[in-house]
Amino acid sequence: MIKKFSSSFTAKLHRVFVFSTAAVLFLAGVAALTFETFNSRGQLINRAESFGALIAGHTGNALIADTPDLAEVFLRNTLLEQDLVAIYVYNDSGQLFSSVKQPDIALAVPSILLRSSLLSRFQFNQNLFEYSRPLRVNDELVGQLYLQYDLTRIEQYLIRYLIFGLFLYFASMVAVYLLSKRIQRGVAEPIDRILQTMQAITEKQHFGVRIRGSEAGEIGAIIKGFNKMIAQIDKNNRKLHQQRQEIEQHVFYDVLTGLPNRRMLLHQMEQEIARSRRSRQKGALLYLDLDHFKTINDSLGHNVGDELLKTVSDRIQDVIREADTPARLGGDEFVVLLPELGANEVKASNNALSVAEKVRSAISKQYNISNRILHVTPSIGIVLFDEQHHNFDTLIMQADLAMYRAKDEGRNRVQFFLSYMQENADHRQQIEERLRRAINHHQLKVYYQPQLDGQGEIVGAEALIRWQDESCVWINPASFIPIAEMTDLICMLGRWVLGNVCRQMVKWMTDDKYLTLSVNISPREFQQRDFVENVEEIILSTGARAEYLVFELTEGVLLNDIEGTIAKMKRLATLGIRFSLDDFGTGYSSLQYLKQLPLDTLKIDQSFVRDITTDPNDAAIVTTIIAMSKHLNMKVIAEGVEKQEELDFLKRNGCDQYQGYLFYKPMPENEIDQLMASLDMKQANVAQIISGPEWLIYD
Known part of the structure; x- marks a missing residue:
């Protein structure tokens, strides 16, 4: 993937350089050819105007003298003009007075519109250039002069010019291609290394990689600066990762037992609810409290109590499934999240009861803590949940009520939350x-x-x-x-x-x-x-x-x-x-x-x-x-x-x-x-005011 990404960048850089240069050279060639075409065109027009002005006087006199033979001799002598193939002279009534042509050349009939104009005019028609100007003697119109030039020589010149330009164009492109390859080795390869490193960091979050290279100048400075930046990021990331682990351990896990706490349990609960929507499976929460744990804690001390809680958490983890989530809510209260117990209530209840009995049996076995033999039993409440009944606080409350019902019925037993749901509603x-x-x-x-x-x-x-x-x-x-x-x-x-x-x-x-x-x-x-x-x-x-x-x-x-x-x-x-x-x-x-x-x-x-x-x-x-x-x-x-x-x-x-x-x-x-x-707002604490109903636990 990295190699493909790198090669695509190099190829893209190469194509951009070559194509942009090709475009510039092409536009320059088109501009030069266009300029030369218009230049040749302008020169031909100037030649026609100069030649027409040169022979206009003699031709006008011949028209006045009505000597067409003399005019033809004169015109034949002037037909030596380059590219000139035909000369026509018309009288003031539009009739052909005299004309001369180059032999063996098929020419178009002179344009009536062009030769009837009172001003000098011209047109390019296929391979001919046609020029017409009025003949005047003493400011009196006596006729019309019509010239035809062959464009074959000019076309051949422009073709040779185009061939030479194409040769220069392709030669330049070869040179540009070779130059581009040389630029790639000096610029693209270091950039490729930078991109490869960036991609490795982005995809794998591996901040230990560095760019190797001995380039000087701006590229070398970029590589050194990049390596220095990554080193600092790596250092900060390691430190942040360590701090995050410590904070998450305190925030999401119980410090004493290492079990997930209420926050993590809620997070797992959300995931299991989302999974139950897809699988249509029911799950359960086991809420268990250790019977008479306070007596052990008060009589033997918190150290013994803490060791007992650790052992209880180990026993819970030993008997539940890998997919289950045990959590400690605080004190001697534990919750076990049991996902995917069955699609119907009977099967889910039986499976939940089976796990609860395993937990109860494991916890009820004797303990050897600090060379003391201890016995403790749990009271367990069970509540089922599915995609419709999944409010975490409600489920915890219901499981808690079921657990207290188990305590009321003699402790060391399992109780489902069932009977008083409608009463609560x-x-x-x-x-x-x-x-x-x-x-x-x-x-x-x-x-x-x-x-x-x-x-x-x-x-x-x-x-x-x-x-x-x-x-x-x-x-x-x-x-x-x-x-x-x-x-x-x-x-x-x-x-x-x-x-x-x-x-x-x-x-x-x-x-x-x-x-x-x-x-x-x-x-x-x-x-x-x-x-x-x-x-x-x-x-x-x-x-x-x-x-x-x-x-x-x-x-x-x-x-x-x-x-x-x-x-x-x-x-x-x-x-x-x-x-x-x-x-x-x-x-x-x-x-x-x-x-x-x-x-x-x-x-x-x-x-x-x-x-x-x-x-x-x-x-x-x-x-x-x-x-x-x-x-x-x-x-x-x-x-x-x-x-x-x-x-x-x-x-x-x-x-x-x-x-x-x-x-x-x-x-x-x-x-x-x-x-x-x-009260002076800057004064320290004053006598307490006792007022209103006292609900210490809820304010």
Whole structure:
């Protein structure tokens, strides 16, 4: 392939040089031949005019004297003019007065139109040149002189000229061809080597190749510069590859067991769903939790617990198929993705149960950890998926519920998710209807949870939606937000929250108080075609300043149409809106896309913050996220900070901002108004404000 590419380039260079030279020489030859033709033509016309003027006087006198014999003798003596073959003299009545011709030459009859002209005229007719001029004596028209010239000699001259030109043309082309070959050896060969090297780098990503050559001048400088550039790229690529492997190991794999984590599991799940659409096969998720693992961890220490988890992960991998994907979600919770179990539900259920029993049996065997004999059993929940039932979060929730049913039934057993699916659907429908009524009857409220920097100063607040129904009962956000996200209700909620936040911002601005407000944007809302236009309309209608708005996006936004997502974010960024990636670390984000997105902040999910002082895996993930954000020139904010130890850990590792119950709980508008009115924004952390319903896990 490289040789073909190289030869094609050399041949192309050769053809371009030869053909361009041939074209130039051809045009030059055509121009020279054209010039010579017109030159010969002009000379013949001049000769005819001069000769006609020379004999016009004698011929005119003969016409006046009416002596045709004398005129013929005179004309015969002048017929010696080169190429002249016939002379005709006509009187003023158009009758032939006298004529002489070269013998044995067939001539055309003189043109009546040409010889009747009152001015000198000429024409080229086949192989003859004909010239006519009036004869005047004392300005009186007495007749017409008509000359005929043979063009044979001129044609032969032009043919010889053309043959000589062709000879020169082909001789020049031979010289050009030889010169082109010489140029190829001096220029094309080094360029071919450069192209071969570039193609090798492009196709094989092999940056260790170099171009060899001792050429001087510009070509040599190009080769040296190219080699130097490739060497630097190779060095940077090796370094980047090493860093990427380290980051991906932390981001996509569990640090302790080496198993894929939630992000990688989600990625594999997407691939298996796509495969199931083609094969029409069902798959399953096994969600397993170790029974009484906390007792072992607390009594024997984390080292023993970690070794036990490693052994459990090894046993899981030993009994599952090569196509299956085991993953650790955290703590003592594992998930196994089982693809292509069968085309019908009965076969898929039997195969899933068979694998689950193998896993349960393998994990239930005794362990020898640090010279201690340990026993641990798993409780396993199973949920089937196919091309119609493939929402990852829903499947995990259903498998988790099945696992807890297995624990309720005595632990160390396997349970399918079956019986309460319809109950959950009915409950979801009830929540959706009540939520629609709540929106229409203004039962929803916006609460604000302040965000602080490292010095304890309030630098922003996150807007959180709260629902108090007709009976003044607070509805847990976790019970209605997921349902809203399944329908267009989330778009209605999003517009309502953004409008309230903008109006609150304008209210504070009139009091000369400015605070950055963060608004959660769901993937479904963000993917609406008119989302940007709706945001612009709300900002313009309320008079809010977009530079004080931060849109918090979850990693679910990045899973579909990444190019459209980037374009939409850039349009919003031109308005001044900034972006924060919410719950970072809980989903699956491509690091390549992360570099392309116009993000300002990464928000560490509270599930990692909660155990950073006790779980080395969470601590490693949090420190990796903070370090990565610094390299990407992004800020980091940690949510769910509830303990001083967590705050100290985050500060030591360079976290920029914090949010959580350690500082402030979410508060309604009147309380946040009081806080902003009474608090010096440059003052350090003050007394905590306790307000509203306390759902620690969901804010």
